[in-house]
Each structure stands twice: as structure tokens, then as C-alpha cells.
Amino acid sequence: MKIIIVLLVFVVSITSCKNNKTNAEPALKKQEEDTLVHLVDIVETQKKEKQLRSFNGLADTSFVRLADFSDDFVYDMRYATENNFLKAKVYDCAECYTRVKTAKALVEANKEFMTQGLKIKFYDCYRPNSVQFLMWKIVPNPQYVANPVKGSIHNKGGAVDITLVNFDGKELDMGTDFDFFGKRAYHDNMELPQNILDNRKLLKETMESYGFWSIRTEWWHYNLSAGSNDKIANFKWACPQENNETN
Known part of the structure; x- marks a missing residue:
């Protein structure tokens, strides 16, 4: 949850910067979009990993x-x-x-x-x-x-x-x-x-x-x-x- 919150803060920060730079170069805009996509991928991967359980401690007959x-x-x-x-x-x-x-x-x-x-x-x-x-x-x-x-x-x-x-x-x-x-x-x-x-x-x-x-x-x-x-x-x-x- 802490990681997700940090990522969201980072996303908001990027968005704020973009609003203050309406004339930003296309390369910078593309970099920001790629970063957002990467952050979303990280969050989705973490969610998926948290959902999976381990066999540790489980009896074989369970x-x-x-x-x-x-x-x-x-x-x-x-x-x-x-x-x-x-x-x-x-x-x-x-x-x-x-x-x-x-x-x-x-x-x-x-x-x-x-x-x-x-x-x-x-x-x-x-x-x-x-x-x-x-x-x-x-x-x-x-x-x-x-x-x-x-x-x-x-x-x-x-x-x-x-x-x-x-x-x-x-x-x-x-x-x-x-x-x-x-x-x-x-x-x-x-x-x-x-x-x-x-x-x-x-x-x-x-x-x-x-x-x-x-x-x-x-x-x-x-x-x-x-x-x-x-x-x-x-x-x-x-x-x-x-x-x-x-x-």
C-alpha cells in the first residue's frame, strides 16, 4: 500500500509539472507517458503477486x-x-x-x-x-x-x-x-x-x-x-x- 501511495504521489507530481509546461517538448511528454505506463505496470504486478499464496506450511493432503x-x-x-x-x-x-x-x-x-x-x-x-x-x-x-x-x-x-x-x-x-x-x-x-x-x-x-x-x-x-x-x-x-x- 505504501508503494502504491508513493507511486500515486509521483504521478500527481508529473501531472502538475505537465500543466505548468503547456509548451513542453514532445519528447518530454512521451517520457512522462512512458513513465506513467511503467508505474501502472508495477502496481498491477504487485497486486497480482500479493494475490498468490505459498505452499509453505500446508499439509500435502490439504x-x-x-x-x-x-x-x-x-x-x-x-x-x-x-x-x-x-x-x-x-x-x-x-x-x-x-x-x-x-x-x-x-x-x-x-x-x-x-x-x-x-x-x-x-x-x-x-x-x-x-x-x-x-x-x-x-x-x-x-x-x-x-x-x-x-x-x-x-x-x-x-x-x-x-x-x-x-x-x-x-x-x-x-x-x-x-x-x-x-x-x-x-x-x-x-x-x-x-x-x-x-x-x-x-x-x-x-x-x-x-x-x-x-x-x-x-x-x-x-x-x-x-x-x-x-x-x-x-x-x-x-x-x-x-x-x-x-x-
Whole structure:
């Protein structure tokens, strides 16, 4: 806050000087404008940094909102919309929660992707077990939805459904959309164009190097190996309109 106040005083000072020099040279005016833009950038960067949290002191099994720890991810939380295979909205609002250990691994994997001009985009993260029951009610088929009695690693906060996008937000071609249930989505389907196979390989090999494993039939699904033995959870995150703190 002190830094912001100092910057604002500096801005006011520049503006005052400019008013007293109505015949100032264009170069001086340009310099003043550039300074103002730079100061605004500093303030915005500080605001962004203050919003991010640290994993320090958090238990690996705690649940956290991923966006609180990194602003380098992209989100398209499909189950908070009707744009999914259920054709139904089953989340009250779009949020991506995971266990701390899952979040740490995701942040590190994303750093590596970013060195190649890419970012992780999320379709689904932690899923409350009550939502699993709702999904089972809509589609009671274990081929598409895990039986909620047994639960899914999504219900444990150790699974994510993801793809990759470039820095402009364009998705890499993975051959199918998210939640396409058919052979074309299988990892072992080699009857696909080489660019699709390369994109899937990049996603798979990088995620595996950070402790995740995939399932054969879904190119988008990744489980954290260290999260398989965690308990099924059923907490519900607070939506913004509820004006309620979740942690």
C-alpha cells in the first residue's frame, strides 16, 4: 500500500509539472507517458503477486484452490456448464481444487510446459463425492462414470482432466474433444495423424515425469501416483456469490 501511495504521489507530481509546461517538448511528454505506463505496470504486478499464496506450511493432503497459487493456468471447467457428455451442469460454479501435493506437481509440470510456449488447461479437478453420485444418477454406467460408492481419484483430489494450449489460448490438437468416449481417444491408438500423436506424447511424458499416470482410454485424464490412497472427500467449495471464505 505504501508503494502504491508513493507511486500515486509521483504521478500527481508529473501531472502538475505537465500543466505548468503547456509548451513542453514532445519528447518530454512521451517520457512522462512512458513513465506513467511503467508505474501502472508495477502496481498491477504487485497486486497480482500479493494475490498468490505459498505452499509453505500446508499439509500435502490439504485441499487448495489452484488459482490461488499460480496464475499461469487456463480453465474450461466443463461440469460447471452443460457443455459435457452429461449435458447437465453439476457444479454450482467453476473452480479447480486439488490436494496440495497434486497442486505442487501441477505447478512444476506447467513450468516445464511454459518453456515450450504452452500451458495446462483444466477441464476438471477435484470432484465432491456428492457430485459423483449426481453424475451416476444421470449416467449410471461404469464405462463413463465411476461408481460413487467406490469413488474416483477425482473425488480424492488427485486427478485432473487437462489439455495443452499455447500462450494465445489455442488448444493443441489432441484428436478429440474432452470426454470423447471412443477408440480415437485411446492412448494406444496409433492410427492418428503424427501431429496428434506428438501432442499426446508431449502431454503424457511430461506429466509422467512429475508423478502422474494416465489411463488407456482417455488422453486427457491424469492421476497423481501419490494421491491414490487418499480418502474420498465431499467438501463443497464456496462460490463467489456466497461471499464465503473456503479455507
